[in-house]
Amino acid sequence: MSEISISIPSLSENIRIVESFIDNAKEKFDLNDDIYGNIMIAVTESVNNAILHGNESQKDKNVFLSLNMEDNTIVFRVSDEGAGFDYNSLPDPTAPENIDKPGGRGIFLMKALSDELSFEQDGKQVKLSFYIS
Known part of the structure; x- marks a missing residue:
């Protein structure tokens, strides 16, 4: 299956497009x-x-969203045009x-909602995988 992707300007009202x-x-x-519920919330x-932190709500910067089906796994990638972040030093919100x-x-x-979560491109891209049985 080929990738399906969209690009949206960094405006919070564009969440409805997502x-x-x-x-x-x-x-x-x-x-x-x-x-579906897990995907909707997580993505x-x-x-x-990406809008708020990555692109700092600058509407001239875009957020890119793609999905791919890979061996019974639906994979979403979300990337922004920001500087990235250190995803290894995030505070634990449950502490x-x-x-x-x-x-x-x-x-x-x-x-919690995805089956696999990883950060790519120095934190500018998030990969969310969901297993489809």
């Missing part, structure tokens, strides 16, 4: 509701991070000292 992209994937690959969270802090929850959620 939601439509995921809805189309649900139909195309006949995803069950559990996987929109990732795009949100007592961080419970009241708003940051760090998104990546924690993405890890």
